[in-house]
Every structure is written in C-alpha cells, then in structure tokens.
Amino acid sequence: MTAEVWLCPEEAARASSKSISTIRRLLRRGAIPRARRRSPGQPWSPWEIPLSSLREMRLCTEPLESPQVLNERIRALESQLELAHAEKGVVETAFTRLEALYERQQQLIDRLQEVPA
Numbered sequence: 001m002t003a004e005v006w007l008c009p010e011e012a013a014r015a016s017s018k019s020i021s022t023i024r025r026l027l028r029r030g031a032i033p034r035a036r037r038r039s040p041g042q043p044w045s046p047w048e049i050p051l052s053s054l055r056e057m058r059l060c061t062e063p064l065e066s067p068q069v070l071n072e073r074i075r076a077l078e079s080q081l082e083l084a085h086a087e088k089g090v091v092e093t094a095f096t097r098l099e100a101l102y103e104r105q106q107q108l109i110d111r112l113q114e115v116p117a
Contacts, residue, residue, distance in 0.1 A: 005051040012049045016059035032057065
C-alpha cells in the first residue's frame with residue numbers, strides 16, 4: 001500500500017488542470033473529501049488536499065510521477081545544467097582568446113598602415 005500524497009491548493013490546481021480559484025472555492029464549500037488544514041482550528045493554516053480525493057472527484061485522472069521519479073529527473077537536469085555551465089566556461093575562454101587575437105591583428109594592421117610605401 002502506498003502512502004497518501006497530500007497537495008497544497010496550487011499543486012492540486014496543477015494536478016487537476018483547474019484554476020486555483022476553483023480549488024479554493026471547492027475547499028470553502030467543503031467539497032473536497034478529506035481536505036484539511038495542516039493545523040486544525042487555525043483558519044490561516046495551509047490546506048492539505050489528498051490526491052486520492054481529486055481522483056475520486058474525477059478532477060485528476062493523470063497519474064502523478066512518484067517522488068523517486070521526480071528526484072531522478074531533478075538529478076539528470078542538475079547534471080545537464082552542470083555540463084552546460086562547464087561548456088559555457090569553455091566558450092567564454094575561447095571567445096576571450098579570439099578577442100585578444102583580433103585586437104592583436106588590428107594592432108598589426110595599424111602598424112603596417114603606418115609604414116611608408
């Protein structure tokens with residue numbers, strides 16, 4: 001048996017492809033079964049919405065990816081980002097060298113133009 005997945009209203013809106021205002025309206029009406037405040041009795045406490053309730057209401061039909069799958073995707077993206085930063089460093093170094101070479105060529109051209117024919 002898997003543990004219940006609890007969502008905040010913004011996550012519930014994304015999971016259900018509904019607007020955040022629709023989710024909040026459903027919460028105010030008590031229309032989402034088992035939805036609760038994190039700290040019961042505290043009106044400003046964040047909402048927790050069980051994913052299973054969204055599925056029961058047929059608001060969420062697409063299965064969400066498990067935290068393990070999401071963590072693997074995050075690690076892969078972090079690796080790609082690290083590689084991109086390294087590549088950026090190589091390109092910046094090459095560009096700096098090309099700029100210096102161009103400047104040196106311009107200096108040589110200027111000196112050649114100063115030489116009488």
